[in-house]
Amino acid sequence: MGFGETLHGWRKRTRPGDVGIDGGTARRVTGLRRAELARLAGLSAEYVKQLEQGRASTPSAQVVGALSRALRLTPSERDHLYRAAGLTPPAGDVPRALPPGARRLVDRLRDLPVAVFAADWTLVHWNRMWSATAGDPAGYHWPYDNLAAASFLTGDPAEEIGPWPLRAPGGSAAVEVAVVADLRAVAATYPADALLASMVDEMCAASARFRELWTTGTVTAHLGQTKTVEHPVHGEILVDCEVLMVPGVDLKILTFMAEPGSPDAAKLDAIRDGLGAAW
Structure with a gap:
């Protein structure tokens, strides 16, 4: 019609x-x-x-x-x-709620560390494997509960804003570039989101590094890459961090996976086994 x-x-x-x-x-x-x-x-x-x-x-x-x-x-x-009318519908606020269908999908991925972020990198959900592998987000104490804000407002390197380091190729600088590039794309998609605008204003005021990247950086979606988890019990764990998009709700599902049969996969198995029989 x-x-x-x-x-x-x-x-x-x-x-x-x-x-x-x-x-x-x-x-x-x-x-x-x-x-x-x-x-x-x-x-x-x-x-x-x-x-x-x-x-x-x-x-x-x-x-x-x-x-x-x-x-x-x-x-x-x-x-x-x-x-x-051949037009793109206007965007309102960044979706920051996990719909039932997406929650069921996350529940099916219980054998993997999984965290769900809004488009602007607000953390909205995680499973027990994520807490056991990357640290319990209840203790992250991120401003705005947001990975991007934590990277520029806490004074800590982007790789060390969790309970223990999560290293990426290129170090914290590369993480910051990728996150800001992604955030600029999100801000263009949701120009009316007051919370996002307030967060960006605060980061611009507090961080010269953020201002530089915000005004001169590129605009692109942040994709998955290799990460090294510096686990306090199991040591370094090399994982592929994959970013899955949830159609219709603009959420990012992050999963950690290790090469099958590798020592890193064995470490993830040990973390999973440590969660107990109730898991």
């Missing part, structure tokens, strides 16, 4: 009382009249007619937003109307 047909159908289903209009008793239609929708959206009735008939086929994001608000559309309906 195209934009015009969708708009027409949703106008006809919208009762005047639902949008603050007195429908009166002599009304012959149950839905909104074009003139009523046009008035609510700040448009002309003729333009609304052209949109519905497909004679105006490229409405702006401002027009689609005004129509969405006038019709009191749900977020899903609003996004559909934007896409029907």
Whole structure:
């Protein structure tokens, strides 16, 4: 169904009382009249007619937003109307909640260390294997519960913001470059997120290193790489840190895996065995 047909159908289903209009008793239609929708959206009735008939086929994001608000559309309906107009739906806040489907996926990965981050690197969930391998996040004490903020606001190197070091090729400097590049992409996607904006402002004010990277760095998604966990009991563990994206909710699932049959895999097995029979 195209934009015009969708708009027409949703106008006809919208009762005047639902949008603050007195429908009166002599009304012959149950839905909104074009003139009523046009008035609510700040448009002309003729333009609304052209949109519905497909004679105006490229409405702006401002027009689609005004129509969405006038019709009191749900977020899903609003996004559909934007896409029907050939536009990208507007982003609100960074999703920072773990939906049930993603939680079930994490639960199935219980044999691996797994942590879930929001798009802006806010830590939102982890499993017992993550705590046993990378340290219990309850004791991380990260500002904003955020990996990026901890990298620039705690005064500690990016590789040492957890209970024990997590080394990466290129050292802390490479980690900082990758995280800031990813964060800049997220900020462009969610320009209205007040919490993200506040965090970025604080990092800019507190860290010359962050300001430098924020103003001159690249924009790219952060992908997985090799890490070395300096475990206090089992020593160095070489792992592949993979970043899995959750479709539709913009979450990052980080997993640690070691080469099968390697000494590093044996160390992960030992950590898993140490969690006990209840595991």
